[in-house]
Amino acid sequence: MSSRNPRPPPRRCRRRLPRPSCCCCCRRRSHLNEDTGRFVLLAALIGLYMVAGATVFSALESPGEAEARARWGATLRNFSAAHGVAEPELRAFLRHYEAALAAGVRADALRPRWDFPGAFYFVGTVVSTIGFGMTTPATVGGKAFLIAYGLFGCAGTILFFNLFLERIISLLAFIMRACRERQLRRSGLLPATTSTLRRGSSALSEADSLAGWKPSVYHVLLILGLFAVLLSCCASAMYASVEGWDYVDSLYFCFVTFSTIGFGDLVSSQRAAYGHQGLYRLGNFLFILLGVCCIYSLFNVISILIKQVLNWMLRKLSCRCCARCCPAAPGAPLARRNAITPGSRLRRRRLAALGIEPPSSARDSDDPEGRRLSGELISMRDLTASNKVSLALLQKQLSETANGYPRGVCVHTRQNGFSGGVGALGIMNNRLAETSASR
Numbered sequence: 001m002s003s004r005n006p007r008p009p010p011r012r013c014r015r016r017l018p019r020p021s022c023c024c025c026c027r028r029r030s031h032l033n034e035d036t037g038r039f040v041l042l043a044a045l046i047g048l049y050m051v052a053g054a055t056v057f058s059a060l061e062s063p064g065e066a067e068a069r070a071r072w073g074a075t076l077r078n079f080s081a082a083h084g085v086a087e088p089e090l091r092a093f094l095r096h097y098e099a100a101l102a103a104g105v106r107a108d109a110l111r112p113r114w115d116f117p118g119a120f121y122f123v124g125t126v127v128s129t130i131g132f133g134m135t136t137p138a139t140v141g142g143k144a145f146l147i148a149y150g151l152f153g154c155a156g157t158i159l160f161f162n163l164f165l166e167r168i169i170s171l172l173a174f175i176m177r178a179c180r181e182r183q184l185r186r187s188g189l190l191p192a193t194t195s196t197l198r199r200g201s202s203a204l205s206e207a208d209s210l211a212g213w214k215p216s217v218y219h220v221l222l223i224l225g226l227f228a229v230l231l232s233c234c235a236s237a238m239y240a241s242v243e244g245w246d247y248v249d250s251l252y253f254c255f256v257t258f259s260t261i262g263f264g265d266l267v268s269s270q271r272a273a274y275g276h277q278g279l280y281r282l283g284n285f286l287f288i289l290l291g292v293c294c295i296y297s298l299f300n301v302i303s304i305l306i307k308q309v310l311n312w313m314l315r316k317l318s319c320r321c322c323a324r325c326c327p328a329a330p331g332a333p334l335a336r337r338n339a340i341t342p343g344s345r346l347r348r349r350r351l352a353a354l355g356i357e358p359p360s361s362a363r364d365s366d367d368p369e370g371r372r373l374s375g376e377l378i379s380m381r382d383l384t385a386s387n388k389v390s391l392a393l394l395q396k397q398l399s400e401t402a403n404g405y406p407r408g409v410c411v412h413t414r415q416n417g418f419s420g421g422v423g424a425l426g427i428m429n430n431r432l433a434e435t436s437a438s439r
Contacts, residue, residue, distance in 0.1 A: 038310045045310075103138055111272045117281070121269065124285075127153035128292055130257060133264035164293045165300060172223060176215045217304055224298045231294060232258070235287040239268060242280055258291035259299075 080087045112118055113135050122135045126146070137143050236250035245253070245266065253266040274280050 034311075034314065037314050038307070041310055041313060042306075102136075111270065123149070123153070124288075125262065126150050127157045128288075129154055129157070129260045130262035130288075130292075131260075131264075132262045132267050134267050134270070161293060161296045165297045168224075168293075168297055169220065172220055173215050176219060217301060221298070221301045221305070224294065224301060228258075228291075228294045228298055231287070231291055235291065238280075238283060238287070242274060243268060254287075254291060255295075257288060258295040260292060260296075 076087060076090060079085070080090055113122075118135065124130075125132050125135075126149070137146055232251060232254040235254050236247055239245055239250040239253060240247045243250075249266060253268070255261075256263055256266075257268075269281055269284050
């Protein structure tokens with residue numbers, strides 16, 4: 001036998017397939033992060049929603065408006081002919097009446113607009129951003145004072161609504177957690193006493209998971225929705241009996257008021273006198289306060305669900321476009337195998353079956369060109385990155401422990417696109433179990 005080393009087998013030629021180029025939509029979306037994409041998508045959906053609403057309301061209300069205009073024109077002409085008053089003079093008289101009406105003068109005897117109860121009702125509509133419009137300041141001093149007064153008043157009331165939202169979510173979480181704990185005790189998954197709790201590891205894990213348990217968004221939405229319906233029905237019954245409105249009109253007034261839209265076509269507590277006037281004004285104040293807080297909380301829960309739908313739509317659009325325009329290229333370089341990013345053996349076998357040699361970055365350790373040190377398990381760059389990640393997780397756990405956050409919160413609840421947020425949205429994200437596609 002010859003002492004020479006056997007000739008190495010001929011190396012196969014590499015066949016590199018051309019990598020398909022991404023379409024323009026993929027390149028554009030690569031410059032947009034998830035928040036910007038969600039913002040643009042929400043703006044487009046709101047625009048379409050407004051167009052659809054304008055179409056429906058125009059179809060419903062336009063015939064009634066044209067009919068009312070025709071009746072009013074016929075009434076003016078008949079009145080002018082019957083009383084011998086010229087129609088231009090009659091219209092000038094009506095314009096003066098409209099100016100008096102805007103100043104608070106009514107044909108019927110109503111309570112004074114700017115006595116202390118009327119002024120208190122007005123500032124309540126200002127700071128709550130309802131703004132019915134039936135009472136407005138007419139003097140220069142009143143308008144200037146309203147600008148400064150509304151600036152701080154609206155900011156303080158929004159803070160009050162956020163604190164109310166936090167308290168009501170905490171109350172719901174406490175009640176639902178108590179119900180959950182009672183259910184676990186009945187099923188035998190949770191011991192009845194703390195002494196028994198310290199003995200078993202399974203029971204301890206159940207207690208830890210229960211300590212970090214949070215109510216679902218859907219449960220909170222259902223409870224707030226039922227409470228809002230019950231509150232609106234009770235308030236509508238009171239307004240229908242006291243104000244003399246229809247029940248549907250009372251429900252309409254409750255939604256317009258509680259949602260702080262405040263058209264001003266229907267306004268409560270405007271007569272000069274009522275039966276049990278003090279009790280009615282107190283009930284009116286409490287219903288409006290509770291209704292605004294409840295609908296504000298309900299709106300924020302619905303906004304989380306809308307954000308979830310937007311995330312789902314963005315994922316669907318991204319997956320479809322990437323699968324169609326940017327498939328994985330067979331000749332793409334593979335990552336090196338180490339403790340952080342293990343190599344893809346299945347992909348190497350697939351390339352070998354096709355007769356394609358893997359690129360140099362994916363060679364095994366027996367390749368002289370791509371040989372690494374025998375004692376090198378992980379590169380220094382990967383080691384530094386892994387240490388940074390571990391340190392960040394440790395700092396996060398220490399921060400949550402110091403701030404009293406639950407221990408058993410799963411990681412996916414913080415990484416599903418709902419973390420963060422400002423104001424009420426941030427409160428909802430911290431207090432609720434943020435639902436994801438996996439739930």
